[in-house]
Amino acid sequence: MYKLLIAEDVRLIRLTLECSIPWSDLGIELLGSAENGEEALVRMEQEVPDLLLTDIGMPGMSGLELIEAARARFPDIKCLILSGLNEFEHARQAIKLQVLEYVLKPLDPSELEAAFARAVAELDKERWERRELELAGRTTKEKLPHLSGALQPDEWAGSLKKVKLAEQALEVMNVGFRKRDFALSDVAAAVGLSERYLNRLFKEVTGTTINHMIIRLRMEEAARLLKDPLTKIYEICDRIGYADQDHFRESFKKQFGLTPTEFRNTFL
Structure with a gap:
């Protein structure tokens, strides 16, 4: 009423x-x-x-x-x-x-x-639009636990479409990030937007770029795999789309502050 x-x-x-x-x-x-x-x-x-x-x-x-x-x-x-x-x-x-x-x-x-x-x-x-925006915001934060807060709840009015497109792009990345050479162009093609527009939209909603998100997803998957001492580091590289172990080591340390070996040793 x-x-x-x-x-x-x-x-x-x-x-x-x-x-x-x-x-x-x-x-x-x-x-x-x-x-x-x-x-x-x-x-x-x-x-x-x-x-x-x-x-x-x-x-x-x-x-x-x-x-x-x-x-x-x-x-x-x-x-x-x-x-x-x-x-x-x-x-x-x-x-x-x-x-x-x-x-x-x-x-x-x-x-x-x-x-x-x-x-x-x-x-x-x-009222319906507000509920949709709130739901989209909660869903996005659940899917992006490291969300920087670039888009606050009271700023979501009129941004539902952008949030939905960002979620769609994230779903594509969750499926494809393990593929070697997977990049912004693949995500843009999947959602039917230009690379430039999609990257700008995704950063507006999440506070990070598509390429940085792909790296983050890869590093988080690597961290999960490193907890198993039987999985070799070169195997982990291959599973997350890295051909160069040095590049993987550098990216992982930048993300977590530890090399893959140092990170693994914390669980031994």
Whole structure:
């Protein structure tokens, strides 16, 4: 249920709004109504609504001023206007304030219901997108335990597609990193993106490049294999796609601060 606050200075209209609209059927909980903008702001401080329906022509603080003040304090609030003023300037200001709906008086309950149905659909969409972003973020961090935090949760809005593409690229790397000469070009071809764009996107999401991730995956696999004393180091090189043992030794030490032999000895 989404919470709604009404701001309307005419008592009869307030009562009509409260009683003539089946709010619960629309998925809305009516918090109550205020007779002016100042009172509405006080009510919002006590309990923040998801939706605000306000008249424009109220004494003191106008509805547009109320919306501007409310959005400054509560940026996520969705606002709808009920007005007897069919003037372009008011409509223009409403658009500037990102008002969802502009409903004209005299009040038509069916029109108002339709407007709130659209508002609820918009809130449902945003809620779903937030859940998807949070899930994508958790999944990405699970798959990338060394994630540097380059992309924080509150920065994921609008980045779901990028996160999904980065996850797809990571899946390709998890399958292919053991192949000799496996590189950025193979990952880009698999996900259907240019090498430059994919590398930039992957770094934006994870904080590291494709090539560095391939090396990391290889070194982590090598560390796992080194725990088995019966597996020869040259065999490990071959299994993770390295032809040169010196190159492998250098990469491993850079990753873990120990040579492969020193790392293995810590488990003996």
